[in-house]
Amino acid sequence: MSADMSTDIAEAPGAPLLDVRDLRVVFDAEGGAVHAVNGVSYTLREGETLGIVGESGSGKSVHVLAMLGLIPRPPGRIAGGQVLFEGEDLLALPERRLRRIRGGRIGFVFQDPMSSLNPGMTVAQQIVEPLRIHLGLSARAARARARELLDLVRIPNAAARLDQYPHEFSGGQRQRVMIAIGLACRPKLLIADEATTALDVTVQAEIVALVQELKRELGMAIIWITHDLGVVAGISDTVQVMYAGRILERGPVDAIFADPRNAYTLGLLRSLPDLGRGRAGRQRLHQIEGSPPDMRHPPPGDPFAPRNAYATPRCRAEMPPLAQAPGAAPGHLVAAWYDLPALIAGERPGAREGLRPC
């Protein structure tokens, strides 16, 4: 697929906050190179919330980690592309300059708040770090700011908890601490990588609500990476579906949920327990059969084709470009050779479970 395709048809005018162009990431492993990210291009506006959905191995996490130099190198390496953040190509920056962006203008929240916080440092020590590095605050000022940040993420009795260690916090509170660290320097962009996956369902909802509130207060852009479409629905402006290191579909959140154009998106939607979109309550849950391709030998065509009941011979031979879906909302892009709405409409009602061959 070409790099320009998606950026040209992209959203609003003016320079975007983040402009990813044909990013490719490879892991050199024994038995061959693993092609983890295979030409990903998209843009993100200031203040936009982008939900990136996909199963593990889809490249959704790897590509954001790679663009900020956070994948282990070796074995990982960037095989091509550009990532413009506020006009600067992150991939071309030396590590020293990249370090000034990480934690400063781009904040992170990682998946497992247990393992992602240093067990040997107090919460204050961990929150203070980016403040001192990026804002150059004095120890005293940084500590005062750390206390404010704990207040901000709604941890009660913040002053008393500053000098506690991560293991003295509950899972949800730890994730609040992670968010406090991610937001410490008021970043332009917050990247949340599976930020709620390791949490209980009720805690998940709390964390999502907190991030939404903070976004209203602080106005940063967010990239929310998850395998859970349900979480994405509540938080995103735009949704992007990734599979086998490629974007298969991307568009405004309502368009994606109401009018999916890629069979993989449809499969994900059908596997959601409750869509609340007027479907019959007795609808059975679907599971996408098969497993993702071996990324040491990516298939030549559409990587989802082998699992896709709607796939055409062309799908197996040639990768479709990511382009404006015909008759869909503006900015709703899809990579598919087939016309999904037509195929679904052509099916008899009983045969609508085409994604699940058995």
Added chain:
Amino acid sequence: MSTGTPLAEAPGLAAPAGQPALVREPGSLASFWRRLRARPSAVLGLAIVVLLVGVAAFADIVAPYDPTATDWGAVRAAPSLAHPFGGDEVGRDVLSRIIHGARASLGAGLVSVGLAVALGLPIGLLAGYAGGWIDALIMRLTDALLAIPFLILAIALAAFLGPSLTNAMLAIGLSATSTFVRLTRAQVRAVAAEEFVEAARSVGNPPWRIALVHILPNIVPAILVQATLTIAAAIIAEASLSFLGLGQQPPEPSWGAMLTVAKNFMDQAPWMAIWPGLSIFLAVLAFNLLGDGLRDALDPRQRT
């Protein structure tokens, strides 16, 4: 892992219960050999081991002189064509003594580790498989033995048994036994927790059959790795005991004992000290390289 910790299990070998043991499929011998060959350091180690074993086995043919024959013309003679490694304090050929000394060193390494495995394996099997108070008793005993540093225990044993090469081997073997008890037990517990053992049990196999047919073959790789590394430790231990006078008795040649004498002639005949030490170093290095290579080849997950 190392001669530095002869009594510690090689890291990663003592898999916690529930984790798969090292090599599972019987057909993997060929692929194991391929993985071993892919490691130059392991191949080098193996080559040196083969060379040393060959030299020791055919010492009578390879050695240019009788290792105990004295020659007054060669007393502390510098290395020359006639005596490439020089002569010792009573004119014996150092090269011939090195060649024959390989027997004591390798023999001690192999015999003592063989003894340690022969004792440690059944006891560890018993502890791991029987569990309960038998296990608790055996574990406390090995704890106690491990509390006495390897060489100190070996020296004490050799002291009470009396100085001779046989007793040194016995002392080293006994001192190393607890390592194999621990390793075997940990491996047995890991393997016994696996499904195929459960399956074998459910179809009515008697315990002894499960232990010998289903468990034992699966713990062999880990034992093999540890045994190789322990041979390295045992060679150093034998040389140490002989250096102290508790191993091979003169005039029979042994690398450790040659160093004891060499120490007194350091300024006049440094070659007497160089060659035996270099031989010990080479033998120990070879077994360490081979052991490290075996571990990596047997357990790809352990690779760092």
Added chain:
Amino acid sequence: MLRFIAHRLALAVPTLVLASMIIFALQQLLPGDVATALTGEERDPEVVAFIRQKYHLDEPLPVRYAYWASGVLQGDLGESVRLQKPVSELVLEKLPVTLELACLAMLVALVIGVPMGILSAVKRGTWMDAAANGVALWGLSVPNFWLGILLILLFSVHLGWLPASGYVPPGENLVENLRSMAMPAFVLGNAIAAVMMRHTRAAMLGVLGSDYVRTARAKGVSPLRLVLRHALPNAAIPIITLGALEFGQLLSGAVLTEQVFSVPGFGKLMVDAVFNRDFATVQGVVICTAATYIALNLAADVLSAVVNPKLRRA
């Protein structure tokens, strides 16, 4: 944490008791009559009878053990037949020398091994990693008594910089003391340095691959601070625990090192006792070694508990 320490202590006591039984039982290995063997070259029937009576040799083994153990508990390790001195006195006299040697050797091992391990983990897969691993392999494979001889050859015989043997107490002349200890400490520390390097490398690799190190990198933390502030303290626990286990190796090695450099310590005491068939001294030295070793492991457990915040507040 007190409970944790109490638990460890409760485990250490039976280990020590069992170890003492094993050490005591060693004398059963003596060929022939124990009393005759214990008297060594002395063949006077009166002396043999005295020894037989003193060590209750007519009693069964468990009873003899009880006599011996109760003596040990009161600090009585028996009497050196050879030197006509209580073994405990000999041990107390020699122990400080070996402890100084062991501490200096551990210092050498830490100063060489830990930075090398950190470097090889951080620069994993580079030539620096390969070089550090090569140095470690050398340290593990070279017999320390040979290394001692080579160093004497170089620094004493050829260069004349350091004394080949002898020992000067630190109270007498600290500089001379350190000069006499330099080579023994290096030789003894060399092998441990290799082991510490491997432990440090493994522990650092584990920590450097952890999620919280990635978090720190995502915060923009500098590489130096990443290693020293985020990774090393968390890698310290296994390094301390495994390092303490090396103390046994240190004591083993000290026997030979002291022999090579004629350092009048614990190891020399033991070797001399072995050759003089002074079995009470041998037993005394071994039991003290085992006790020191167990105590050190206990100390390492406590220390790692102090370092680990999870255990600190528990």
